[in-house]
Amino acid sequence: MPVKISWPAVIGIIHPNIGGWAGAYVTRQNIGPWYKFLKKPSWTPPNWAFGPVWTGLYCSMGYASYLVYQESGGFEKAVVPFTIYGTNLALNWLWTPIFFGAHNIKLALYEIILLWSSTAALSVSFYQVNKLAGYLILPYLAWTSLATALNYAIYRDNKSMNTDDEKKK
Numbered sequence: 129m130p131v132k133i134s135w136p137a138v139i140g141i142i143h144p145n146i147g148g149w150a151g152a153y154v155t156r157q158n159i160g161p162w163y164k165f166l167k168k169p170s171w172t173p174p175n176w177a178f179g180p181v182w183t184g185l186y187c188s189m190g191y192a193s194y195l196v197y198q199e200s201g202g203f204e205k206a207v208v209p210f211t212i213y214g215t216n217l218a219l220n221w222l223w224t225p226i227f228f229g230a231h232n233i234k235l236a237l238y239e240i241i242l243l244w245s246s247t248a249a250l251s252v253s254f255y256q257v258n259k260l261a262g263y264l265i266l267p268y269l270a271w272t273s274l275a276t277a278l279n280y281a282i283y284r285d286n287k288s289m290n291t292d293d294e295k296k297k
Contacts, residue, residue, distance in 0.1 A: 140194030144186040147221030167285040192264035209253040
């Protein structure tokens, strides 16, 4: 029996990973010379964990978007959830170039607070269309909570290395 592939599901799952792959490139360029020397809290996850965790989160976000797409019968009938999703992905993909590319820890902190807020809104809006889709966003919200706390701790402990603070001197 031939396997039937759901192309909307495949596209939904791959789509969020595209920004993740681009972000991984930016991160890789800056992990050694810059990030390595930042003061980080003891509870910072090891560098090797970020890639697999983000891949899993991007896939679950993408599958959740597919469930909302399927349940609502398309993008037009779920404008609010997909607008929040698009905003969330843009904020998600923007954080890495701000933090790792521009080395602007303070701006990255402000940005990740917006990301966290949009992730919470995303979970609620997806849940209203499809309960499983809303639940699939919860691990992403938890990881974004950790990332927000980590960004804050790095900002607090490395104020002299922040691009904005250096420009003011």
